[in-house]
Amino acid sequence: MTKFDQAYAALRRAIVTGELREDEPLDDLRLSETFGFGRTPMREALKRLADEQFIMWPAHRTPYVRGMKISDLSRLYEARVILESPVARQAAERRTPAQLGILGRVLDELDSAVDDGNVYTAVELDLDFHQQVAIATDNRFLADCVKRLNCGSLRLWYIAHAFLGMAGVNDAHRGILSAIAAGNADLAEKETIEHIQDSYQRQIDRQRVDLDKVATQQDPTVATS
Template sequence: MQTEIESQGQAPPLAERAYRVLRDRLIMLDLPPGSPLSESQLSAELGLGRTPLREALKRLETDHLVVSYPRRGTFATIVDITELAAISEVRLLLEPAAAGRAARMLTPALRGELEHTAAAVEAIDETRAPRELIEYDLEVHRLIYRAAGNHHLEASLVRLDNLATRIWCLVLDRLPPIAEHIAGHGALLRAILDGDDAAAQKLARDHVRDFEVTVREAL
């Protein structure tokens, strides 16, 4: 998944790189819920010193993706399925707000990226691996949040979407095929590209509701 810094041709700072790599591993459950995170092992694996790694872990704790205990260490948080309703409640307010702002305020610099992403998700079919589909979903959401042009809104939604995606990954083997759900983002991106505020908000709201219903049916 390409980050904003990388898309601008810049190498991210070491702590930022560590944060993004570990964040996505935690979201995708590559680092299993409840598992211990060894600083020495992660430092060697990522080729980073302890200082940037610890900075990354502090941010991840704020994101509720890891938890640290004195004298015990740092662990990946448990995925709490009971949080789904609370997460969805806030996303139903913020996702439409972000999509509407993106439709109204889309910059020329991001238009090409949205057009490319829209074409990519519209071409998605059932031959794609579930992991690849979820990575597409994360990419689309993060792009829309960035296009909204409000860093407070973006930060809040990224954190909520990360937590929702962990729940999704936890029940993935019980879900129906998700390709259609991901391809549906194409209509949302097209509404933003067309500057259609109302349509973008409706599609974003419907997407969050469909997600919650699908996950609940799998539980």
């Protein structure tokens, strides 16, 4: 890996895992000192992260970690349904044996990450699965749209998995792959919509856990150990 690749990977992981917080300014000099890379590869890494929606970089201003308001969640998942359900249909109609093999290997690796409790690796593989489904449409424009949308969701997936656990998170992917492999476009679309709706529900459940924790901390009648 080049210095740029290493800087990019380090920053991406720090953003997804919350080491770099939402809306936190990203000064390239401070980041260089923190992560041990030169300013040039660090700035190039920031440019790529901005292109992938991990960070925001307004003109003539310092970039910062892209945040997500609770009120944005429903619109985000609405966009996923609108984009990814027809993508699944196209994948079922156009996939090749080689692409099916790639999808299967990604899910096998995801199972291993879940078994090991490796949340970060699991969400990156989750992202890769959805990206490979989009690639199977043989439409690079669709693949690019799916990548951009889901890169912006990766931090949310990490938080949900960390809070709620990862048991069964790969089951829906297996259902989607099975439908695509069978060439069943209707079922692939149905499985994809249900998966996205379940993912949205996990975000709501995660928010509820946060609120319950706050209420517990503020209620003096709750016993502490």
